[in-house]
């Protein structure tokens with residue numbers, strides 16, 4: 001697959017919601033790696049806030065897993081801050 005550029009985004013940083021399982025009605029490029037997800041293949045829609053509008057780009061399963069992992073890492077950092085101040 002194509003190699004995504006840059007830091008893996010997390011749901012905390014870019015998203016306004018939860019990834020939703022989605023089946024592509026037509027071949028659609030993954031918003032992160034650009035790999036085309038074929039019609040009928042499963043992928044995930046992740047709501048993204050951009051310039052005040054919410055988009056619903058799709059992400060291939062591999063990128064979605066990476067984004068969820070990154071979110072866990074960032075979330076544990078937030079959790080540590082919260083706990084140490086509690």
Ligand SMILES: [Zn+2]
Pocket residue numbers: 030031032033034035059060061062063064
């Ligand atoms: Zn991808």
